[in-house]
Amino acid sequence: MPVLPSGSFLFLSDVHLGAWSDEKNRELEDQIIMLIDFCKKNRLKMVILGDFFDYWMEYPGKRVPPLGKKMLEHFREYHLESHSHTLFVTGNHDNWTFGYFKDIGFDVEHEYRIIHDDDMAIMVLHGDGLSNPEMDIPRPVMHRILRNPYFVRMYQTLLPPRIGWAGMQLFAGFSRKTGKKKSEVTRRSMLDSWARNQVRSNDRIHAVVYGHHHRAGLWHENGLTCMNCGSFGSDKTLGLYANRAFEIVTWDEDEKTLESIVRLPKQE
Numbered sequence: 001m002p003v004l005p006s007g008s009f010l011f012l013s014d015v016h017l018g019a020w021s022d023e024k025n026r027e028l029e030d031q032i033i034m035l036i037d038f039c040k041k042n043r044l045k046m047v048i049l050g051d052f053f054d055y056w057m058e059y060p061g062k063r064v065p066p067l068g069k070k071m072l073e074h075f076r077e078y079h080l081e082s083h084s085h086t087l088f089v090t091g092n093h094d095n096w097t098f099g100y101f102k103d104i105g106f107d108v109e110h111e112y113r114i115i116h117d118d119d120m121a122i123m124v125l126h127g128d129g130l131s132n133p134e135m136d137i138p139r140p141v142m143h144r145i146l147r148n149p150y151f152v153r154m155y156q157t158l159l160p161p162r163i164g165w166a167g168m169q170l171f172a173g174f175s176r177k178t179g180k181k182k183s184e185v186t187r188r189s190m191l192d193s194w195a196r197n198q199v200r201s202n203d204r205i206h207a208v209v210y211g212h213h214h215r216a217g218l219w220h221e222n223g224l225t226c227m228n229c230g231s232f233g234s235d236k237t238l239g240l241y242a243n244r245a246f247e248i249v250t251w252d253e254d255e256k257t258l259e260s261i262v263r264l265p266k267q268e
Helices: 020-044 069-082 141-147 149-158 161-181 184-203
Strands: 009-013 044-048 087-089 105-108 110-117 120-125 206-210 218-222 222-230 235-243 245-252 257-261
Touching: 009 020, 020 044, 020 069, 020 245, 087 110, 087 120, 105 245, 149 161, 149 245, 184 206, 184 218, 206 235, 218 245, 222 245, 235 257
Parallel strands: 009 044, 044 087, 087 105, 120 206, 206 222
Antiparallel strands: 009 235, 110 120, 218 222, 235 245, 245 257
């Protein structure tokens, strides 16, 4: 792996922590802890692009699901030591956060964010849709219902935390299975096409980086870039922007480093 300059970005999406066996969940948690230490050592900025957890709903009183406690404590310590805030763009599986992530140092975004590296403007989002109709990527009806504060209030009133979390876990598993059965190729193509149209038509951005459909990929045209980071949970892929170039990388836990899979030319 080449030397990574300070200010480079590492993009992590679709871990779905909590969706796997207890053993794999622990393994993923340990690997992300190693990633945090790697970012700290190399002064990388990690950006989380949603579905970090397979289900996540905070209840009043900062009662949170029993997921990733060791990993989240490591993030908290990292944020305190580095005086930094990891950007966390929530996805359709972990949108229901009401203050806990901010309390442990995350910079939480529920829509999209444009981040900058000198003259490079990178739009980052999860990819399940946006609330602004002008963005021309509407959220599915079910996603809009689940994000509605009235639904959340009713759900939490009727179901205490442990039962509510169990219900969320069941729904998350059902959602993933039915999503795979539906026109996966069509949905993936629609999101990728939207990202390409976005960079072509929006003068404010030069790249779009996202997740959601779990298929890692890079597209480049006339200095414009779209990158899907794929699923760290199933394939260990991540996105990297360093030395003014975009790459799809994997995490080598034995060597504790990143390995390049696909690399685009350096941006001039």
